[in-house]
Amino acid sequence: MFNEHIRSWGNNFNCSANEYSCSSVSLAAEIVRSCTSHGIIPRGAGRSYGDQSLNSGGGLLSLQRSEDSNGYVVTDSGLVTVNGESSIGDLLSAVIPQGWLLPVVPGSESITIGGALAADAHGKNHFHRSSLASWCKEMNVMIADGSIIHCSTETERDLFWATVGGLGLTGLIISATLQLQKITGSCLEVNTKSYSRFSCLFEGLKIASKSNEYAVAWLDLLSERHPGRGIVKSAHLDKNRNLERGRVDTKSINFPLSPSVNFITRPMCSIHNSLKYGSSLITRGTAITPISDFLFPLDKVSNWKNLYGRAGLMQWQFVVPDEDSLLLENIIKDIGNTDLLPSLAVLKRCGKESGSYLSFCRPGWTLAIDFPANAKARDLLVGFDKSIAEVGGRVYLAKDSCLDADLIHKMYPKLDKWKSIRRYFDPKNVWQSDFSRRLNLI
Ligand SMILES: Cc1cc2nc3c(=O)[nH]c(=O)nc-3n(C[C@H](O)[C@H](O)[C@H](O)COP(=O)(O)OP(=O)(O)OC[C@H]3O[C@@H](n4cnc5c(N)ncnc54)[C@H](O)[C@@H]3O)c2cc1C
Incomplete structure (x- = not known):
């Protein structure tokens, strides 16, 4: 069906495209075989902040979600095979009561397994568990001629490592076999600490990342006196609670927000940050919470992105190597000297890379920082991107809205290898998106 109003999650991109929501894999294969010169791109839950799953003038392909045909049967060794269109929430709801957990969980339960693998998503524990690709054993991928290739770390390795992290540009992930982690309880013991200066928060997060399963910091980048003050939340699994309590049942508040008004102004954000920081001084300490409360805080308000008005938001996420953490501090200070409005900022520790x-x-x-989307913000971020590339850092492609195509090679040294594998499996550029054209990826 032709749809003129398909928007990115951040509302900052839109496209007109043919949307194909297929009831069967064979129907999807027929559509792939007959696609036009504008190509087609897999679409999951549409949780990409930018244009990764948009394809102006072409097609968007998804398989209809139903009860997972693989039934979420977990083997004794913790392997589960899941459909690409299943959501993270569906999977967790099925496996947590059986005593299993996905070792890497991104920050929204709506994200699909296919979308998470296509981003090689990470969670609040990358320092322990790496990213999702490291827990994927094998996949069935529909390639450009409509055929399905079974690939794994042993067979069709190139297709496997190009597809995880490949943002749909090598094919449609039909199903994936994932290694789960055994759990005996399903609640988390969460510790909250606040820090009035960035240097102390940074040390606090370092320590928390060493001794906990999960650790994450919220930063107040709008504080004039102490930019980067904030709250560190760390957590480990509480072995004493029963498994049922950890079921994923995130209750979301649904404010009647239409994107006609922009609520994200500097005074509003400053007040919000001061209240959040102030209340953490009262709530600090340890609490037991269901896993989903800690892992999916943004799911609690279902349409918060509409607060940004018609222009929408962009999320900018970068990584810098350990030895260049000073750059991180400088970026935080420099943002304070610009007109940028960092409405939400989250800092995490990263560990070992996956093979993607x-x-x-x-x-x-x-x-990761959310900004109201506008041309000036894009220009300013491109300036920071250059310094990040200089030290061997990267911008997260799965969330990108403004990266300069010339910088991507520097940030992703295996890009040429990825491109040659992509060309081999898709010589006619069937898989393409607004994102791939913006960054000259095909
Ligand atoms: C609130 C929120 C929190 C987030 N938290 C995190 C986080 O903690 N860590 C993190 O790493 N990311 C996070 N993300 C980003 C998210 O993981 C990625 O954008 C992810 O790709 C979205 O998946 P989706 O199912 O919504 O797919 P879409 O947005 O529809 O598509 C995303 C990409 O995946 C491709 N794709 C989708 N389905 C398939 C498939 N079956 N086969 C092949 N390719 C496919 C698309 O072509 C596109 O390139 C977050 C996003 C949001 C909105």
């Missing part, structure tokens, strides 16, 4: 040719996370620190 386009893996984002590398050992170091990753900062």
Whole structure:
């Protein structure tokens, strides 16, 4: 069906495209075989902040979600085979009560397994568990001629490592076999600490990342006196709670927000940050919470992105190596000297890279910041991107809205290898997107 109003999650991109939501794999193959010169791109839950799953003038392909045909049967060794269109929430709801957890969980339960693998998503524990590709054993991928190739770390390795992190540009992930982690309880013991200065928060997060399963910091980048003050939340699995309590049942508040008004102004954000920081001084300490409360905080308000008005938001996420963490501090200070409005900022520790040719996370620190989308903000961010590339850092492609195509080679040294594998499996450029054209990826 032709749809003129398909928007990115951040509302900052839109496209007119043919949307194909197929009831069967064979129907999807027929559509792929007959696609036009504008190509087609897989679309999951549409949780990409930017244009990764948009394709102006072409097609968007998804398989209809139903009860997972693989049934979420977990083997004794913790392997589960899941359809690409299943959501992270569906999978967790099915496996947590059986005593299993996905070792890497991105920050929204709506994200699909296919979308998470195509981004090689990471969670709040990258320093322990790397990214999702490291827990994927095998996949069935529909390539450009409509055939399905079974690939794994042993067979069709190139297709496997180009598809995880490949943002849909090598094919449609039909199903994936994932290694789960055994759990005996399903609640988390969460510790909250606030820090009035960035230097102390940074040390606090370092320590928390060493001794906990999960660790994440929220930063107040709008504080004039202490930019980068904030809250560190760390957590480990509480072995004493029963499994049922950890079921994923995120209750979201649905404010009647239409994107006609922009609520994200500097005074509003400053007040919000001060209240959040102030209340953490009262709530600090330890609490037991269901896994989903800690892992999916943004799912609690279902349409928060509409607060940004018609222009929408962009999320900018970068990683810098350990030895260049000073750059992180400088970027935080420099943002304070610009007109940029960092409405939400989250810092995490990164560990070992996965084998994906386009893996984002590398050992170091990753900062994700939401900004209201506008041309000036894009220009300013491109300036920061240059310094990040200089030290061997990267911008996260799965969330990108403004990267300069000339910088991507520097950030992703295996890009040429990825491109040659992509060309081999898709010589006619069937798989393409607004994102791939913006960054000259095909
Ligand atoms: C609130 C929120 C929190 C987030 N938290 C995190 C986080 O903690 N860590 C993190 O790493 N990311 C995070 N993300 C980003 C998210 O993981 C990625 O954008 C992910 O790709 C979105 O998946 P989706 O199912 O929504 O797919 P879409 O947005 O529809 O598509 C995303 C990309 O995946 C491709 N794709 C989708 N389905 C398939 C398939 N079956 N086969 C092949 N390719 C496919 C698309 O072509 C596109 O390139 C977050 C996003 C949001 C909105």
